Amino acid sequence: MKSAATKLGRRRSRWFLAAVAGAVGLLLAACGSGGDTGGGGQQSAVGAPVQELYAAAQAAGEDKVVVYGIKGNACYDRFSQRFPGIAVESQYMVGETQARLEQEHVSGQNVGDVLRTGSTSMLALTRSGILTPFTPADVEGIPQEAWGPGHAFVVDTKRVAGIAYNTAQLSPEEAPKSWTDLADPRLKGKIVMPDPTGPGAGLSILQELLQTGGATDDAWLERYAANEPALIQGVQPAIEALRSGEYAVMMGGLDQMTGPPLAEGSTLKWVFPVAGASPVTGHFIGIITNAPHPNAARLLESWLLSEEGQTCLSQEGNEYPVRDGVPGPPGFPALDELDAVTPPRPVDYTELERQQKYLEQFQTVFGRSR
Amino acid sequence: MAQIDIAGLTKRFDSGAAAVDHLDLTVQDGEFLSLLGPSGCGKTTTLRCVAGLERPTSGEIYFDGEPMVSRGVFVQPEKRHMGMVFQSYALWPHMTAFGNIAYPLRRARLDGTEVAARVAEMLDVVGLAEYGGRLPSKLSGGQQQRVALARALVNRPQVVLYDEPLSNLDSLLRSQMRREVRRLHDALGSTSIYVTHDRTEAMALSDRIAVMQAGVIQQIGTPREIYTCPANRFVADFIGFDNLLKAEVVVSERDGALVRLGGDGPLVRCATDRAHPPGSVVELAARAGAFRLAPAAPEPGQSFRAQVRTVTYLGEDLELQVQAGEIALLARIRDVDVRAVTQGTVPVSGDLVNLSIRPEELVEIGA
Numbered sequence: 001m002k003s004a005a006t007k008l009g010r011r012r013s014r015w016f017l018a019a020v021a022g023a024v025g026l027l028l029a030a031c032g033s034g035g036d037t038g039g040g041g042q043q044s045a046v047g048a049p050v051q052e053l054y055a056a057a058q059a060a061g062e063d064k065v066v067v068y069g070i071k072g073n074a075c076y077d078r079f080s081q082r083f084p085g086i087a088v089e090s091q092y093m094v095g096e097t098q099a100r101l102e103q104e105h106v107s108g109q110n111v112g113d114v115l116r117t118g119s120t121s122m123l124a125l126t127r128s129g130i131l132t133p134f135t136p137a138d139v140e141g142i143p144q145e146a147w148g149p150g151h152a153f154v155v156d157t158k159r160v161a162g163i164a165y166n167t168a169q170l171s172p173e174e175a176p177k178s179w180t181d182l183a184d185p186r187l188k189g190k191i192v193m194p195d196p197t198g199p200g201a202g203l204s205i206l207q208e209l210l211q212t213g214g215a216t217d218d219a220w221l222e223r224y225a226a227n228e229p230a231l232i233q234g235v236q237p238a239i240e241a242l243r244s245g246e247y248a249v250m251m252g253g254l255d256q257m258t259g260p261p262l263a264e265g266s267t268l269k270w271v272f273p274v275a276g277a278s279p280v281t282g283h284f285i286g287i288i289t290n291a292p293h294p295n296a297a298r299l300l301e302s303w304l305l306s307e308e309g310q311t312c313l314s315q316e317g318n319e320y321p322v323r324d325g326v327p328g329p330p331g332f333p334a335l336d337e338l339d340a341v342t343p344p345r346p347v348d349y350t351e352l353e354r355q356q357k358y359l360e361q362f363q364t365v366f367g368r369s370r
Numbered sequence: 371m372a373q374i375d376i377a378g379l380t381k382r383f384d385s386g387a388a389a390v391d392h393l394d395l396t397v398q399d400g401e402f403l404s405l406l407g408p409s410g411c412g413k414t415t416t417l418r419c420v421a422g423l424e425r426p427t428s429g430e431i432y433f434d435g436e437p438m439v440s441r442g443v444f445v446q447p448e449k450r451h452m453g454m455v456f457q458s459y460a461l462w463p464h465m466t467a468f469g470n471i472a473y474p475l476r477r478a479r480l481d482g483t484e485v486a487a488r489v490a491e492m493l494d495v496v497g498l499a500e501y502g503g504r505l506p507s508k509l510s511g512g513q514q515q516r517v518a519l520a521r522a523l524v525n526r527p528q529v530v531l532y533d534e535p536l537s538n539l540d541s542l543l544r545s546q547m548r549r550e551v552r553r554l555h556d557a558l559g560s561t562s563i564y565v566t567h568d569r570t571e572a573m574a575l576s577d578r579i580a581v582m583q584a585g586v587i588q589q590i591g592t593p594r595e596i597y598t599c600p601a602n603r604f605v606a607d608f609i610g611f612d613n614l615l616k617a618e619v620v621v622s623e624r625d626g627a628l629v630r631l632g633g634d635g636p637l638v639r640c641a642t643d644r645a646h647p648p649g650s651v652v653e654l655a656a657r658a659g660a661f662r663l664a665p666a667a668p669e670p671g672q673s674f675r676a677q678v679r680t681v682t683y684l685g686e687d688l689e690l691q692v693q694a695g696e697i698a699l700l701a702r703i704r705d706v707d708v709r710a711v712t713q714g715t716v717p718v719s720g721d722l723v724n725l726s727i728r729p730e731e732l733v734e735i736g737a
Contacts, residue, residue: 091463099456099533106421106531107522108448109474111462128423129446290448292477353384 046135047298050306054083057295062086065296068093068101069117070283071236075312079303086296094234095198097121105130105289113291114300116156118253118283119199123352126152131286136302141324145346146282153286155347156304157319159253160338161205161279162272164239169248176249178275179209179216183223191229192247194238196362197369199355201235201253201281207358208279208342215276225365243268253281278338282347283319371559372434372528373399374420379429381415381585389415391585393429397563402555404564404572407582408608413565414533416582420563421454421531422447433528453527453560455519455535461506467493467517468502474525492520495557496550512543516550523554530555532564536571548574569609573597581605599733600655606735611655612700614735619646626729627652628671635695636674638727642734653735658689660731661701663711664724673726678717690717692725701725 047053064087067076072090080087091112093100098121104110105128115122115131125131131152146155163182165175169190176182182191194202209216232238235252242250243266285304291297303309310321318329328334335341345351363369374397381390390412397403405413418424420431422438422445431439438445461470471492475485493499496516506514523530532551536544552575555562566572572579573593580590581604589601600606606614617629617640626641629652640654664673676692676699688708690701709716717723 089464096457096460100460102421102423103454103456106423106447106450106452106454107474107527108451109477109521111473349384 047137047302049137050299050302053295053299053302054086057083057086057293057299060293060295062293062296064089065113065293065300066091066111067114067116067300068112068288069097069115073313074316075304075309078312078316079300079309082303082308083299086299088300092236093117094200094236098124101125101130101288102128108290110288110290110292112288113293113297114285115153115288116283116285118159118201118204118281120204120347120352120355121199122148122153122284122286123347123349125286126150127349130289132289132291134287134298134301136298136305138302138306141307141326142305142322143324143344145344146322148284148286148347149349153284153347154301154305155282155322156285156301156310157283157313157317158322158335159201159281159283159319160273160335160341161208161251161253161281162270162274164242164250164252164268164270166242166245166248166267167269168245168267172269175269175271177271179277180220182249182251183220183227185227187249188227190248191227191251192232192238192241192249193229193251194235195231195233197231197359197366198233199359200233202231202251203355203359203362204281205251205253205279206362207355208281209277210358210361212277212279212340212342214340221361221365231366231368239268273333273338275339277340278335278342280320280335280342280344282322284347371399371526372561373397374529374561374563375430375432375435376416376420377430377432379416379419379431380427381412381419381424382427388427388585390419390426393585393587395580395587395590397561398577399434399561400559402552402562402564402575402577404566404576404579405582406566406569406572406579406608407588408567411582412585413582415585417531417533417563417565420529421452422450451528453522453525453530455522455530455532457534457536457538461509461514461518461521463506465505466502467498467504467506467509467513470506470517471521471524474521478525488524492524495554496520511539512546515539515543515547519547519550519554523558523560526558526560528561530560530562532562532566534566537566537568544571551575581608583608599737601736603653603735606655610657611733612658612702613656615654615656615697617652617654619648619650619652621648622646629654632695632697635697636668636676637670638674638732639671639729640732640734641729642737644734644737654732655735656699656727656732658700658702659687660727661699661703662726663703663708664726665711666724668724673724675722676725678719678721678723680719681717683716688716690723692723694725699725 063085066089068091071092076088097117126149133151135151163176194200196202196206230247232241238250238252241247285301287297287301307326310323310326313319314321314326314329320328320335376393376395379390379393380388382388393416405416407413419426426439437443438450468489471489472485475488493502498513498516536547539547548571564575576593578590578592579596581588583604589596589605596609600609603614615631617631619627619629621628622645626639627646628637629640630637646652668675674694676694679691679693682689687702688705692699692701
């Protein structure tokens with residue numbers, strides 16, 4: 001039985017919510033939105049401030065938030081410390097994300113609350129209505145081009161690709177220093193990378209390199225492919241193959257997944273920045289439609305995009321933040337100090353078409369498809 | 371348990387080509403229907419439109435007369451009361467088999483007693499009555515698949531959609547799971563649409579098969595109808611007729627015709643229930659396994675001579691590429707049967723052999 005006091009409290013917070021939403025709505029409109037470039041056609045619901053979301057999650061008995069996609073990180077623990085009573089359950093998913101989410105969606109059997117992935121399957125999922133548009137209350141400093149169509153998802157961190165090598169196989173002098181070095185025939189059969197013949201980190205990095213052009217043009221791609229790099233699905237398995245000594249060199253992004261294997265004392269070393277180009281790829285976060293813990297889901301996304309969350313992702317997760325004004329990861333050069341950083345582009349449906357062309361090019365040049 | 375009516379379904383993606391092109395299809399209440407065809411034929415897009423994962427460009431979809439998609443109507447997937455089984459239908463790792471199957475019922479807020487009863491029933495149906503307490507990590511691959519199937523079907527969806535669910539499995543597990551799928555369909559009385567590129571799977575599972583290509587249904591019929599009476603060249607080729615031949619009618623007979631294969635090929639008898647005037651051209655199809663080695667000298671219309679080009683030993687069978695006049699044929703004959711006729715010797719390239727084929731096995735395409 002709800003007491004009159006609670007009802008009054010709720011009315012007050014609804015008023016407050018509406019006021020906040022109105023204010024944020026004005027703010028977004030004033031910023032000149034990049035436009036709704038497609039998507040589900042829904043207006044993005046603006047969220048309440050994190051304390052309101054936390055209260056709502058508690059009131060609804062939401063004791064966890066299930067995150068599908070990339071592996072867990074230290075910031076999830078930080079989140080649970082900050083918002084006691086809400087655990088983050090992280091389920092690693094690579095390659096099958098779209099199929100899994102479609103199945104949950106169609107059968108009405110939703111377990112996942114939040115999706116975090118670097119894959120542009122976010123766009124396909126948006127189109128099918130599987131991601132629900134959401135704009136956290138506090139998004140000042142999140143650039144316009146970070147948002148997916150209709151705010152169905154948003155970049156929460158950025159990764160810059162580099163090269164890792166196994167010191168047991170190559171000395172620092174022998175290690176490649178540039179992308180052109182990867183096309184050197186002496187590295188034939190010694191390279192591994194996340195498989196670019198399907199959605200994922202490998203596709204994104206190669207695409208960025210080719211779009212940068214210059215030394216990394218189509219001719220470079222042919223020479224690189226002639227080195228017969230091993231194509232493995234998933235960054236984590238690729239790093240393992242490098243660590244095991246099966247390969248000498250890996251192309252990939254340094255983040256909280258690849259960081260630990262490259263720690264002090266490891267046989268793996270990281271070449272970063274790499275001369276010639278700095279492929280920057282975004283990692284996305286989105287709220288899954290019909291999430292079983294909808295308030296906790298929005299709370300997590302809101303917090304990860306807040307200054308506090310972004311600082312955690314940067315300082316403890318070694319990821320470049322998306323929010324302006326938040327310092328980059330410790331010991332990493334600032335993005336604007338790097339060579340030929342890919343200019344940010346909006347993540348919209350034209351990106352899918354662009355990526356499709358590259359996908360087909362890679363399937364042809366590597367002679368296979370996933 | 372619902373009849374599915376699809377009318378004029380068209381889906382065009384941004385590039386403009388129609389992935390599904392004015393498709394009409396009725397799936398009867400309780401029917402198991404497969405959409406069969408090669409990659410790109412439109413079968414998956416059709417399924418995704420029924421699932422609500424794609425918005426059709428035009429056309430309508432009804433479940434038992436209720437519009438799911440029609441002018442101004444688009445019912446969200448979770449409101450269409452469907453089950454969906456994909457290739458990767460991994461179990462939720464932190465829940466037991468019981469928990470996995472119970473989850474959809476709990477989400478639907480059924481009370482505990484009913485949940486327990488329904489889950490126990492499903493575990494029983496999939497032959498895992500004693501395994502409810504196990505975590506997925508403690509189940510074999512086949513057991514996990516059965517739990518996943520049970521989970522997809524436990525809240526008795528009116529329509530169940532399958533998108534190539536078995537294609538990642540090894541062939542033994544595949545055959546076992548195929549039987550499970552059909553058994554569950556029968557036990558629960560669902561209406562099922564099953565997408566596959568594998569004709570054996572489609573034939574083993576389906577009440578009817580719709581063969582698709584280029585966004586269009588090429589033929590719809592029972593497995594036997596599709597297998598024995600292909601409607602056109604595409605279906606004949608796809609469903610496994612190794613030999614597609616043009617022939618000229620010499621004499622029209624009851625239930626068949628005497629024809630000459632190609633321009634100067636052998637005379638053979640084919641089956642057809644159409645009357646063809648002499649001189650008209652018919653399209654025929656024959657499986658490699660339909661040919662026999664005939665012992666005696668060729669008899670026009672009964673058997674014919676052909677020259678062996680290649681012989682491949684397949685264990686049970688010999689596969690022969692032969693030439694009869696201008697016609698190239700592929701024959702696959704049991705090794706024991708070949709050697710019974712040839713007194714033990716195996717034909718080699720260059721040899722002449724006598725072949726026969728029963729008229730019923732030389733079918734007219736589209737008859």
